[in-house]
Amino acid sequence: MPSVDIASPAVPRAMPRVSGLWVLLALLAIMALLPFVASPYVLLLMLPFMGYGIALLGFNLLFGTTGLLSFGHAMFLGIGAYTAAALTSKFGVKSFELLLLAAALGSGLVSIVTGLLCVRYTRIFFGMLTLAFGMLFHSFLFKFYAVTGGDQGMRVLRPLLLGMEWRGGKTAFLTGPFYYYSLVLFALLGLAMWRITQSPFGLHLKAIRENAGKAAYVGVQIFRMRLAAFVISAVYGGIGGTILAVTTGLADPELAYWTHSGNLVFMAVLGGSGTFAGPAIGALVFVLLQDFVMSLTQYWRFVMGGVLVLLVVFLPQGLSGAVSLLFNRRNGGR
Amino acid sequence: MKLTRRDFSKLAGTGILAAAAPGIFAPALAQNKPLRIGIIAPRSGAAGTAGECGIRAVQWAVERLNKDSGIAGRKIDLVIEEETNPKDTIERLRRLILQEKVDAxxxxxxxxxxxxxxxxxxxxxxxxxxxxxxxxDGVKEMLPNPKYVFRSTDNECEAVMGSLLAVKHFKGKFKRVAGINPDYSYGRNNWEAFRQILTRYGIEAEYVAEQWPKVGTMDLTSHIAALKAAKPDLIFSSMLFADLPVFMKQGHAAGLFDGVKMVLPAAGWQINQLKKEFTPEGIIFGHNTLYFDLPQASPLQKAFVQDYMDKYKEAPHWEADRAYFAMATYKAGVEAAQKAAGKWPTQEQVAEAIPGLEVESLGGKGRFRKDKIAEQVFYQGPSTNTNKYDFPTLASVDVFEASQLQKPPGADFWEWIKTAKMPV
Structure with missing residues (x-):
């Protein structure tokens, strides 16, 4: 029998697939070492990153995993921030653990009520409904001066961490104990989210994203699963908002404004919503990019807008998607 | 370059000496470095033009100071950051303090x-x-006894003055009153202050309409229709952002202002955009702490207005004065503190030195009180369109001191307005 050369696909080199969890853990490890090398200002910048990172882990459960794009997710960050503000400045509750619990409960409860309506819809209808609820909440914050402080917001006082009061300047508090506390929280919530996405519940959500009709046919309870994802994402948003509020020392209505929701979408797209750690990477790059560009030019909004356009056109999978693509090509894949 | 052991020993010796005697070398080094002043101002959005006007004024002030001896012999470098929402602006503030290491x-x-x-x-x-x-709102609660933060004159001063001038010029000529004010604490406080002052002067006005457009709303036709339907004799509006010219243009087109008296206590912020063709005469028109066309203006104001109008082809407004005043008081504070301490002062020493120092600003003399609130001079009056510009000027200028319009230290504004001795 004559030998015949048959073209065969290149055999991929045996490289381990980098999972989202490892990327997140690597990010967390870098963050843990950062206080030894970075300036206090850089460490302060990492706090909004951690706040957004946590919120985006939740946001991506809804967007990347379940396929529901919310344009009003900043509402939950606002709930977290105002919960911290109300408890610290009006009721004298300083325990950060209680603030987190209250923020999680508050955003969770609100998300159950709003979610009962929102998750009945998908695509643009879901987006518009979440936007509407977000703007309703913003109007409440803006108009009810006696309760919320109106446009001037509410002050968030320095909380106690694990029941301990930390003396010294605010910067030392934020870049020291609060930094590590937030990092541990980020790690725990990251691991929890990884577990959620890998669980049967996570598979149900992915099935819903891929084809809700088929998923329903095989017994997936679409409405309950979507509602559960919505509530979990809201809880993550509330916790992220609490970290943001303690960092800035203020809860203001802009936190719940639709442009802030837009920023969350931007971060998710920037990092890549198709991967587990992508949105967290997006949050990091967004925070650093905005800080850099704002210092560079007064036309920083043009630059940020330009980046978004370039991303959508050339890197629709975001930064993590682009890295994966490069990684796969190096391994001989397509 | 080859570094010999002898050179190294010299360098090391100098370094050790410098490190061991910081009191000798540090002030000299500090005096040689330019002062770094951080500026935070809006550069876009509804307040963008106001922020730009302030930035231009502070750049003008710094240029003049640097041509002379700067501040206490040190030249000045400006580091400008944009004021946006509270969260991002707090981050910019921290950047200025921690990263840029500005002096103020x-x-x-x-x-x-x-x-x-x-x-x-x-x-x-x-x-x-x-x-x-x-x-x-919130100033007392959020910042009861500031040590390092100096605040401007109360924002309600212009509304108090506009209301007093409404009494002075229009008393007995109106009954039905309507208000259209921006929907945030500034607009609500100004409207309430106006109503309180009318009550104090025994004017039994009938409030026929209240409109609260959100700042930056560029379609005001529904608000204008509501005002027109209410048939007011007088309209009070503390609108001051880019939406004020839109309101005037759309209101003029709808015939809203025909035979209606108007009080616009903060219109000076939009002076360049309020064109004559849609801005009626006789408005009580507020210029706050800088009226660019003041006949008896100081040589400083005249020089600034001349340079500003030559360079930017438009008139400056009160934000220029506020920016200049901030720099002038800082300069006075640094120089007074340096004189007292005999060396370069700390920020704390400068903050302690500033209250009570009188400085000449663009709009007149001003100072900070002990509670770190500014006192400046205010200008308003009935407007006229008979001038060389394409926007209104003042037919006559009323001049009030802040002490006549502003609550004294520690007082509650709403209590003060009910009992204060008013200048009209």
Whole structure:
């Protein structure tokens, strides 16, 4: 029998697939070492990153995993921030653990009520409904001066961490104990989210994203699963908002404004919503990019807008998607 | 270059000496370095033009100071950051303090933003002299006894003055009153202050309409229709952002202003955009702390207005004065503190030196009180379109001191307005 050369696909080199969890853990490890090398200002910048990172882990459960794009997710960050503000400045509750619990409960409860309506819809209808609820909440914050402080917001006082009061300047508090506390929280919530996405519940959500009709046919309870994802994402948003509020020392209505929701979408797209750690990477790059560009030019909004356009056109999978693509090509894949 | 052991020993010796005697070398080094002043101001959005006007004025002031001897012999470098929402602006403030290591910070226009920034500045022990943004709500609660933060005159001063001038010029000529004010604490406080003053002067006005457009709303036709339907004799509006010219243009087109008296206590912020063709005469028109066309203006104001109008082809407004005033008081504070201490002063020493120092600003003399609230001169009056510009000027100028319009230290504004001795 004559030998015949048959073209065969290149055999991929045996490289381990980098999972989202490892990327997140690597990010967390870098963050843990950062206080030894970075300036206090850089460490302060990492706090909004951690706040957004946590919120985006939740946001991506809804967007990347379940396929529901919310344009009003900043509402939950606002709930977290105002919960911290109300408890610290009006009721004298300083325990950060209680603030987190209250923020999680508050955003969770609100998300159950709003979610009962929102998750009945998908695509643009879901987006518009979440936007509407977000703007309703913003109007409440803006108009009810006696309760919320109106446009001037509410002050968030320095909380106690694990029941301990930390003396010294605010910067030392934020870049020291609060930094590590937030990092541990980020790690725990990251691991929890990884577990959620890998669980049967996570598979149900992915099935819903891929084809809700088929998923329903095989017994997936679409409405309950979507509602559960919505509530979990809201809880993550509330916790992220609490970290943001303690960092800035203020809860203001802009936190719940639709442009802030837009920023969350931007971060998710920037990092890549198709991967587990992508949105967290997006949050990091967004925070650093905005800080850099704002210092560079007064036309920083043009630059940020330009980046978004370039991303959508050339890197629709975001930064993590682009890295994966490069990684796969190096391994001989397509 | 080859570094020999002898050279190295010399260098090391000098270094050790410098390290061992910081008192000898550090002030000299500090005096040789330019002063770094951080500026935070809006550069886009509804307050963008106001922020730009302030930035131009502070650049003008710095150019003049640097041509002379700077501040206490040190030249000045400006580091400009944009004022946006409270969260991002607090981050910019921290950048100026921690990263740029500025010697002082000036600027800020929005009360909401400044109330978020002020406690952070206090915590960071950073000297901040604000241009604007002292609406009453929240100031006492959020910043009861500031050590490093200096605030502008109360934002309600212009409404108090506009209301007093409404009494002076229009008393007995109106009954039905309507208000259209921006939907945030500044607009609500100004409207309430106006009503309180009418009550104090025994004017039994009938309030026929209240409209609260959101700042930056560019289609005001529904608000205008509501006002027109109410048939007011007088309209009070503390609108001051880019939406004010839109309101005037759309209101004029709808015939809203025909036979109606108007009080616009903060219109000076939009002076260049309020064109004659849609702005009626006889408005009580507020210029706050800088009226660019003041007949008896100081040589300083005349020089500034001349340079500004030559360069930018438009008139400056009060934010220029606030920016200049902040720089002038900082300069006076540094130089007084340096004289007292005999060396370069700390931010704390400068903050202690500033209250009570009288400085000449563009719009007149001003000072900071002991509670770190500014006192400046205010200008308003009935408008006229008979001038060489394409926007209104004042037919006659009323001039009030801040002490006549502003609550004294420690007083509650709403109590003060009910009992204060008014200048009209």
């Amino acid at each position: 910070i000036q600027g800020l226009i929005s009360t909401g933003v400044s109330l978020g920034v002020a406690p952070v500045a206090e915590e960071e022990q950073a000297l901040v002299v604000m241009w604007d943004g002292t609406t009453q």
